[in-house]
Structure formats: structure tokens, C-alpha cells
Amino acid sequence: MKCRKCGAPAALELRRHNAAFCEPDFLEFFRNQVREAIRKHRMFTKDEQVLVAVSGGKDSLALWDVLIDEGYRTTGLYLDLGIFDYSVESKARCEKFAAARSVPLIISAVAEEVGAPVPVIQSVTRRPPCSGCGLSKRYLMNRVALEHEIPVVATGHNLDDEAATLFGSVMHWQMDALPRQSPALPSTHPKLVRRVKPLYRLSELETAAFAFMRKIDYIVEECPFAAGATSIAHKEILSRMEAASPGAKHNFLFGFLDRARPAFEQAEGVALNECARCGQVTTGTICAFCKLSDQVKRRVS
Amino acid sequence: MAGNRRVKEILRELAIVPETVLVICGDALVTADHIVRDDETIELRPVMSGGAGSMP
Numbered sequence: 453m454k455c456r457k458c459g460a461p462a463a464l465e466l467r468r469h470n471a472a473f474c475e476p477d478f479l480e481f482f483r484n485q486v487r488e489a490i491r492k493h494r495m496f497t498k499d500e501q502v503l504v505a506v507s508g509g510k511d512s513l514a515l516w517d518v519l520i521d522e523g524y525r526t527t528g529l530y531l532d533l534g535i536f537d538y539s540v541e542s543k544a545r546c547e548k549f550a551a552a553r554s555v556p557l558i559i560s561a562v563a564e565e566v567g568a569p570v571p572v573i574q575s576v577t578r579r580p581p582c583s584g585c586g587l588s589k590r591y592l593m594n595r596v597a598l599e600h601e602i603p604v605v606a607t608g609h610n611l612d613d614e615a616a617t618l619f620g621s622v623m624h625w626q627m628d629a630l631p632r633q634s635p636a637l638p639s640t641h642p643k644l645v646r647r648v649k650p651l652y653r654l655s656e657l658e659t660a661a662f663a664f665m666r667k668i669d670y671i672v673e674e675c676p677f678a679a680g681a682t683s684i685a686h687k688e689i690l691s692r693m694e695a696a697s698p699g700a701k702h703n704f705l706f707g708f709l710d711r712a713r714p715a716f717e718q719a720e721g722v723a724l725n726e727c728a729r730c731g732q733v734t735t736g737t738i739c740a741f742c743k744l745s746d747q748v749k750r751r752v753s
Numbered sequence: 754m755a756g757n758r759r760v761k762e763i764l765r766e767l768a769i770v771p772e773t774v775l776v777i778c779g780d781a782l783v784t785a786d787h788i789v790r791d792d793e794t795i796e797l798r799p800v801m802s803g804g805a806g807s808m809p
Contacts, residue, residue: 453784465773472784509802616803657772660800661782664775674802684803691801695770716786 454586464661467698475665482662485653486518493636494646496604502526503602503645504591506549506557508542508671511608513549514743515651519606519665520553528557529596529605531589534569535675542671543582544615549668560596562588566741567749570677576751577744581677585746591741595732597645612656614649618708623686630716634709641724643733655701656687756793761785763795774799 453462455474460536462472473481489495496502504519506512506528519526530546533539543559550557563569566588573588574581614633635652639645651659663670665687678684693700726732727739734740754763760776762785776783777796801807 453786462784465784475781510800511802612801613803655772656800656802657775660775660798662797664777664782672798674799678803681803684801687801687803691770691773693774 463665464658466655466658468694468702470698478661479665482658483518483522483653485658486515486644487522489635489650489653490648493648494608495636495650496524496646498523498525500525500604501600501602502556503529503593503600504598505529505531505589505605505607506546507531507608509608510546510668510670510672511610511613511651511656511659513545513608513668513670514659514663514666515608516549516555517604517663519650520555525601526555526614527602528555529591529593530557530559532559532561532563533569533585533588534561534563535677538671538673539569541673545669545671558596559602560592562592564699565592566745570750572752573744574677574746577747580681582681582683585677587740587744591739593647594643594645594681598643602645603639603655604648606648606650608651608659609649610651610654610656610659611701611705612654612687612690613683615690615705616683618705619686619690621700627716628694631713634713641733643726643731644724652705754790756789758772758789759785760789760795763789764797767797769797773801 453465453472454460455462455477456471457477458474460474463475464478465472502524504512504516504526510564516526516528520675528546528550530543532543536605546557566573570585573584577584597605618633621633635649637647690701722735724733724735725737727734727742728737729742730739732739761771761789764771771785775798778787778793
């Protein structure tokens with residue numbers, strides 16, 4: 453198989469693009485996709501600080517790598533979930549990455565903020581582990597960005613993540629989730645920073661290949677709580693569709709973003725308040741994070 | 754597993770969807786038409802992640 457651009461032996465075949473690339477040309481293809489995502493959605497500029505949420509996995513570290521190379525002003529944020537060896541190893545990967553590139557890394561521990569690490573949150577609340585974890589991550593990413601006066605948080609969500617989330621929302625017709633699914637969410641309140649996903653045009657295979665080619669030392673092992681997660685089941689279904697019909701995931705996600713999403717956007721925005729406890733944004737009186745934290749502290753003490 | 758076969762044949766035998774793994778031979782990625790010799794070893798590295806714990 454030959455590289456579409458230069459004719460050299462290919463390292464990676466991208467069936468959805470009916471193309472294959474050698475390593476240098478794939479790296480350039482990857483960077484061009486990130487540039488296009490940032491440009492199209494005006495995600496951020498080179499004058500702004502960008503808080504890059506990193507987990508130690510391939511996607512977030514690949515994103516951070518690209519943004520540094522492109523000359524963006526970045527600060528990493530690692531949220532220590534306290535998930536046994538998985539968190540120890542993933543934190544070490546992030547620290548090593550940041551030190552090698554001399555870029556700042558903020559570390560925030562869920563156990564200190566919520567009152568217990570994710571495994572304890574799961575056992576005392578009886579919620580699915582990904583539920584309390586995702587809630588804590590969204591809350592802490594926003595709060596840390598505000599505390600450091602950083603206007604935008606970038607996450608490493610890729611095309612497969614976004615297609616699987618859309619699939620799950622459609623399967624349950626979650627009408628409130630559909631308008632919120634976007635590569636770039638604007639700030640709709642002074643205490644909400646922008647959230648962007650510069651890798652949304654790139655598949656999981658492509659982010660993994662980029663991380664490998666760039667020799668990024670990422671954690672390959674899966675989060676121990678991800679086994680049996682619904683998002684994994686949806687990804688497996690979509691991957692089988694993709695194998696039978698290359699481009700299926702791309703068409704599903706981009707068709708939604710380009711043609712269907714506007715129809716789901718609510719005519720009237722949701723009223724946003726400030727949490728009576730912590731001051732962060734909520735649609736109620738007390739935010740979900742404070743309720744979770746109260747519940748955990750009550751049960752743990 | 755015996756070699757001298759193309760990567761795509763090996764993946765088919767293992768019932769692995771090609772786009773769910775990186776195929777690594779030595780220190781490089783190889784495509785589905787690469788013939789794996791008897792004396793070569795390939796690594797099939799899963800690319801799928803999920804759940805909130807491993808959320809990007």
C-alpha cells in the first residue's frame with residue numbers, strides 16, 4: 453500500500469478517506485484536521501491561554517502535543533480520580549509529558565474536592581462509576597479554569613467519542629443532550645468557560661496512530677471502571693458499522709452537526725443560576741457537584 | 754500463530770475489526786496488506802477507550 457501523497461510505503465490506511473499515508477504525511481494530515489477544527493469553530497486564538505484536560509491517554513496527550521507544536525499557550529490539567537494503579541500510572545505519564553516539554557501542569561485531586569476518590573464515590577452513592585466521575589470532571593475543569601483565569605478548556609474527545617455519545621443520546625432521545633453536543637460550546641454565563649474538542653474530526657485509530665508516531669508515552673491500559681460501560685458498547689456497534697461501510701461514523705456525526713443539530717437547539721435557553729453553596733453555575737439552587745459531595749461526606753464520615 | 758500471511762488475514766482469523774487496533778511491527782505501523790514473516794512479531798494495540806474514567 454502506497455502513501456496517497458508521496459508514493460512511499462504507507463504506515464496507515466484510512467478507509468473512510470479512501471487513502472493511505474506514510475508517517476510524515478499522516479502527521480501533516482492530522483495537524484491539518486486539528487487546524488481546520490480550530491479555524492471552523494473559532495475555538496481559541498494564540499493570544500489566549502488554553503486549559504488542556506489530560507488523562508494520560510492517547511487522545512488528550514496527542515491534543516496537547518499538537519497544540520504545543522502549533523504555538524498555542526497551553527496549561528495542562530490532570531484530575532486525579534484516585535482509581536488505584538490506573539490513576540498513579542496515568543498521572544505519572546502526564547507529569548513526564550509536561551516536564552519533557554517544559555509546559556505547566558495543574559493537578560487536582562477528586563478525593564480532596566469531593567471528599568473521596570471515584571471508587572468510594574461509586575460505592576457510597578451506588579451510581580455508575582462513570583456518572584460521578586464525569587460530573588466531577590466537568591465541574592472541576594470549569595472551576596480550575598476560572599480560578600486560573602483561563603477562558604477555554606480543550607478536551608481530547610475524538611470522532612468515535614462524539615459519534616458514540618450521539619448514538620447514546622439518540623437511542624434514548626435525550627432532547628436536552630442533543631443541542632449541547634457540539635465541537636465548541638460557548639460561554640453562556642460569566643462563570644462558565646468555553647469548552648472545545650479540537651480532535652472531533654479525527655478517529656480513535658488516527659489519534660492512537662499519531663500518539664504512536666510521535667512516541668508519546670501514553671497509558672494503553674483501560675480505566676478499570678470502563679469495562680461494561682455503555683459508551684464502549686456503542687463504540688463497538690459503530691465500529692462494526694464502520695467496517696461494513698467506511699465513513700459511517702463520520703457521516704452520522706457530521707450529518708447531525710451540519711443538518712440536524714440546529715433543529716434541536718432550544719428556542720429559549722435554560723435559566724442559569726449560581727449555586728448557593730459554591731457559587732458555580734447550576735440550573736437549580738444547589739449544584740449537582742455539591743449534592744454529590746454532601747452525599748459522599750455524609751456516608752464516608 | 755504461523756506467519757507468512759497478510760495482516761488482514763490474521764485480523765480476520767482473530768475476528769478483530771481492523772480499525773480497532775494499531776498493527777505494530779518493530780518500531781513502525783504497518784497496513785493490512787503487510788506480509789508478516791515467520792520470524793516477525795506484531796503487536797495489536799487496541800485503540801478503543803471509554804467510560805468517564807478514561808475520558809479524554
